[in-house]
Amino acid sequence: MSRISDVICNDHKDLKAYYQRILQAEDEDEQTRWQNMLTWELARHVVGEELVLYPALKKHLQEDAVEDHQKHQMIKDKLAVFQSLRSDDPRFMPTVAVLMDDLAAHVTHEEKIDLTNLEGAISEEESKRLALSFERTKHFVPTRAHPSAPDRPPYQTAIGLITAPLDYLQDLFRKWPEPEETLDHDAPQE
Template sequence: MFARTTVITKHLTLTRLTHPSLIDQSRRFFAASAISMTKISDTIKTDHREIEGWYQKIVNPANEDEQVRAQNQFVWELARHSIGEELVLYPALEKHLEDGKAMADKDRQEHQVVKEMLKKFQNMKPSDSGYLTTITSLMDNLSRHIKEEETEDLVQLENVLEQADNESLVKSFDRTKAFVPTRSHPSAPAKPPFETAVGLMAAPIDHLRDLFRKFPE
């Protein structure tokens, strides 16, 4: 058991150090920090724009290789972002807003639909029938969720958050994304602490498999 844990830990560490996207993510994080990105709303919106950008590269690729790389990056970004929200943002909504629990439960339901669609899409190839239809449908659902989150949830949350709480949420969100699964697992629980436990078990396997996937250079 200890030997297996050691091997997984070493591979997970190697993945974090060598995965180009992980390195880029770290650079973006430190660059954002330098500009004082201390609002959770700004952090969430930055992720949303990243995800939308990779979607555009999937549906408007220069070639199939670029499309595959964009697909893997899209899945990587969206899977981590979704769990980060479920572990950090939604509990914050429940804690700080009077109707936060209802708001968070609605968001979790919307996430579940997206995660199930992402599970299907992440296993598809560009040559598969329904490839573009699947990602377009996924993005339609996700775009509605993003709009509601940015215009309603985050606005209400920012109105009641103290600056120290805001900064703490940003740090927690970024740290959380470094340890969660990088692929969609829709059958996993969507609330902590069970989601945290399942995520910690699934994440090392996802990170190991990422070593053999194509990502943007």
């Protein structure tokens, strides 16, 4: 069973890989498929962190994650713009590049400071419990960015339970990479 830092770092690696697939795509259709995959994973990841990781940081390290929430809000704002763009839009590549640059800075801080400090403050059992909670949470949260939605429990949870089914329904009509190409076995399929 994985620790919380393992599952979050694995998500970070997957996000980077999806971005690389966008950059390496041979045509706009392929870019759209990977755009949907990156959006799907990043939206779920961000909300999962807000619901599981940030409360754990506050509880175990007495750190208010205000700065992390602000960075997440900035990422959600940029993701909302990116997810709305067609791959033939001239803003598509610059927008995803800025989004991923901002995400990279956030990821570096999170992996080197937040997760390291948290793992040092909790037991291995608690870390595994948080990891399981994080993975479960991602199954019930929205799959698109909703930057104007509340970003703190309990309002975030309530709004997520309302918007997630709508996102999942819309996902049925989106284009996705072939299942064998994705890194996430729970990824939507056409």
